[in-house]
Amino acid sequence: MTSKAKAALYDQFALVGKAFSNGRRAELVDVLAQGERSVEGLAEQISQSFANTSQHLQVLARSGLVTSRRDGNRVLYRLAGEPVEALWETLRGAAESVAGVHRAAEDYLGNRGELELVSRDELARRLDEGVLVWDVRPVAEFEAGHVPGAVSVPPGEVQRRLDEVPDGVEIVAYCRGRFCVFADEAVRALAGRNRPARRLEDGFPEWRRAGLPVAASSG
Amino acid sequence: MTSKAKAALYDQFALVGKAFSNGRRAELVDVLAQGERSVEGLAEQISQSFANTSQHLQVLARSGLVTSRRDGNRVLYRLAGEPVEALWETLRGAAESVAGVHRAAEDYLGNRGELELVSRDELARRLDEGVLVWDVRPVAEFEAGHVPGAVSVPPGEVQRRLDEVPDGVEIVAYCRGRFCVFADEAVRALAGRNRPARRLEDGFPEWRRAGLPVAASSG
DNA sequence: AGCGTAATCAAGTATTCACTTGACTAGTTG
DNA sequence: CAACTAGTCAAGTGAATACTTGATTACGCT
Structure with a gap:
């Protein structure tokens, strides 16, 4: 009996692991870490069908990692709490020390050697000192919450808005996290125009x- | 192209999740968190066949979570590093906030309401003040490392050794972690003989x- | 060399998983 | 009420998983 109960306990732990055992679900968690989203928005972000996305979300919900609520016509999902965010952060951290992640990250992100980082503390100190902060995430994520004073520059609009940056102002760009390309692309594009641009850590x-x-700006 | 590389990156993260997506592998990680072990020892601990255990270990190795080395005739596995230990700890923590874990834990561990805990700090302070520390794990794990001054009382020997405890000395028992039963059983058995016994947190x-x-005592 | 032990490999099977397609349900709007 | 939108459910298919059994390999001992 005891040995069965022991196995059952570890099976419960494994249920949490199982939630992260699929790349699409990992992507979902990463997007949900930005804030609450509808199924439709999530499906688009991870380039999957509606039904498939819904099913993945239900797997996540069954394992307790996400919760959902109805808002009129749509269903909004969000991460279940702080421990889940911490877990996702730790998991990515551990994955970094694994060979395959380095290769996959390099293929996706390119060489980041020349990208300069700004620490959270430095940015926090300089927020009201005329630094220009670009939030390079989809609008929905910006609206769900962003760094105070940041302007929303969705990934597709970076090129179009390079020229609106006044001379002599430093730009700090950020997006979803350490493995997010959008901020890298923005910093490279700005650097190509000789703008002093850096990327926020994570x-x-x-x-x-x-x-x-x-700050939040939703409606 | 970029979208494929993005999927590939998240697939790499998922590979780490996949390593934890099976209850037996979770058990293996939990045992390996105690220290290096042979395949044979691990197979016995998780009550699985030799071949199956070996295969699970190779899954863990492929995902980068464990490494192995040969020592003469046997192959010894160990966790790959600090980030992996941190990940396992965080995962269990997150799992605690999930409904199923509570039930499974209760079925396995019983009601822990009356079990008193000792914090790590308190035990560390009192180590040289005549507190008796019981390490209630299999001998191999004790030998791979233990709290200084602790005596090894493997799970099966708890009953036999209840009487060797001198009167008036407080006992602190510990085993693998928060979800490990051995220390609970020892504390209950000692309490049944009116010995002042508590359990170390985690x-x-x-x-x-x-x-x-x-302290280590291997040979 | 020959034997024993520790571990891995290979092949087979029942189960689970990821994704698709098409039907269905819950709310909203005209 | 019908028409529409957002989401879920159900069934099916090919691929991956977990575990078994029976070789096969690697090392140590005599």
Whole structure:
């Protein structure tokens, strides 16, 4: 009996692991770490069908990692709490020490050697000192919460908005997290026009989790 | 192209999740968190066949969570590093906030309401003040590392050794971690004989990870 | 060399998983 | 009420998983 109960306990732990055992579900968690989203928005972000996305979300819900609520016509999903955010952060951290992640990250992100980083603390100190902060995430994520004073520059609009940056102002770009390309692309594009641009270490969820100030602009 | 590379990156993260997606592998990680072990020892601990255990270990190795080395005739496995220990700890923590774990834990561990805990700090302070520390794990795990001054009382021997405890000495028991039954059983058995017994919060890996002193006695 | 032990490999099977397609349900709007 | 939108459910298919059994390999001992 005891040995069965022991196995059952570890099976419960494994249920949490299972939730992260699929790449699409990992993507979902990463997007949900930015804030609450509808099924439709999530499906688009992870380039999957509606039905498939819904099913993945239900797997996550069954394992207790996400919760959902109805808002009129749509169903909004969100991460279940702080421990889940912490787990996702730790998991990515552990994955970094694994060979395959380095290769996959390099293929996706390119060489980041020349990208300069700004620490959260430095950015927090300089927020009201005329630094220009670009939030390079989809609008929905910006609206769910962002660094105070940041302007929303969705990934597709970076090129179009390079010229609106006044001379002599430093730009700090951020997006979803350490493995998010959008901020890299923005910094490279700005650097190509000789703008002093750096990238925030990690991304918005880490900023929020660090207890730093957050602004919201949803409707 | 980029979208494929993105999927590939998240697939790499999922590979780490996949390693934890099976109850037997979770058990293996939990045992390995105590220290290096042979395949044989691990197979026995998780009550699985030799071949199956070996295969699970190779899954863990492929995902980078464990490494192995040959020692003469046997192959010894160990966790790949600090980030992996941190991940396992965080995963269990997150799992605690999930409904199923509570039920499974209760079925396995019973009602822990009356079990008193000792914090790591308190035990560390009192180590040389005549407190008796019982390490209630299999001998192999004790030998791989234990709290200084602790005596090894393997799970099966608890009953036999209840009487060797001198009167008026407080006993602190510990085993693998928060979800390990052995220490609970020892404390209950000691309490049944009116010995002042408490349980260390969590277990040995958490003690080691907290940077507290560790003794080893292997040969 | 020959034997024993520790571990891995290979092949087979029942189960689970990821994704698709098409039907269905819950709310909202005209 | 019908028409529409957002989401879920159900069934099916090919691929991956977990475990078994029976070789096969690697090392140590005599």
